[in-house]
Amino acid sequence: MAKILVIVLFCLGLWGILASRSLVRKIIGLSLLNSSVVVLFVLSGRLDGNRAPILSIGIEGVMVDPLPQALMLTAIVVGLSVTAVALILAVKIYRTCGSLDIEEIEDSIHESAH
């Protein structure tokens, strides 16, 4: 059941990138895609555990897997880098072409090429 919901989240992000006309909405879809993969890894990593992966004295319980969490720390920061550069490029495109709409940007590129 959780697997189906994570796949729905992934497909939402993919659909947002493909079917949106505005550049910023495409980047929102990219962020959703990134978050869905992080959720998938962290949910797969809780094997049968019920406590956080920190060694301490006197706390009972089985630990969850620390490896997917370490990988996802890197993934979140790289997602931030991609989103930041993509949004700055989108604002530059808006300042040059006057619109965020993909079709209008393509038209203005064709016009300036001729």
Add this chain to the structure above:
Amino acid sequence: MRTKTDMLDVASRKLAPYVLLFGCYLISYGHLSPGGGFQGGVVLASGLILPALGCRKQRREDLLSNYALSLGETIGFLLLFLIGAAGIAATGFFLSDPFPATIRPHAWFIFLLNLAIGLKVGAGIGLLSLLIIRESEENDHG
């Protein structure tokens, strides 16, 4: 923002050191409790953004300069590289533990890595956000 009141200015400047303190706590206790270089670095950057958003323009220019943050980021990255090179000098592998094996288990290596990463990430993300805030202020008035 068109109107920045005195209260906003003073409140954001007085609350920022507590956020910076929390960021330093997250960085230095990263090997013992949830936290670490990245988490503490981003909270440090938040502590730099809070006065940048609340202060008036002149005081922001006095408090936070692009050059200092850029220098902080470069120093953090070079520190990380030097720690890795020390690993090569000690055992022949990049980013391995350079401390002698007699004091194992010890957390000095992870602690130093956390400090370097926290400095780098905090200064880098703070610089990015500060550039964005400054650019939006320019385009508001220009």
Add this chain to the structure above:
Amino acid sequence: MTEVFVLALLCVLVLTGTLALLFRDLFISVILLSIFSFLSALLFYVTHAPDVAITEAAVGAGMTTLIYVWAVRSCTGRPRLQQGGIRFSLINAIDLVLVLSAGFCLYLFLPSMNGVPAFMRDYLLENGYAETGALNLVSAVYLGYRAFDTFGETIVLLCAVTGSIYFLTRTQE
């Protein structure tokens, strides 16, 4: 009980993501994305991943929202309606078919989230502290065993900040 809460949180995440893509006003979409990040940070806390929760809350709900709000504000002046709606046409039907087939393939071939082997967790429980000196096993992994990946990540962040400086402060066209 926790499993029900995790499933409920996932449903609310799906709902928030859908709404973020459907609203015509970009500003509302950006705030919904920030709510999405907060809810996923809560999900990470409930599933015993505090490091990931802190990172997602600080990065997703803090920095990303700042950059999105700046982008939306500089593109329209004041938050106004964008022509970002989804229209019905042949291209959109093809997109929908593509996305549904991708989802179907994922459902068939994505490994189950329940049968993950646990030998890594057992090894780190035994030797994590002795080999790296850290009590926080997540730090032991990404700063002790796999520190090179962390070094690469700082290089990615450095490149992103350099690229942003270049694009933001260039004045000559």
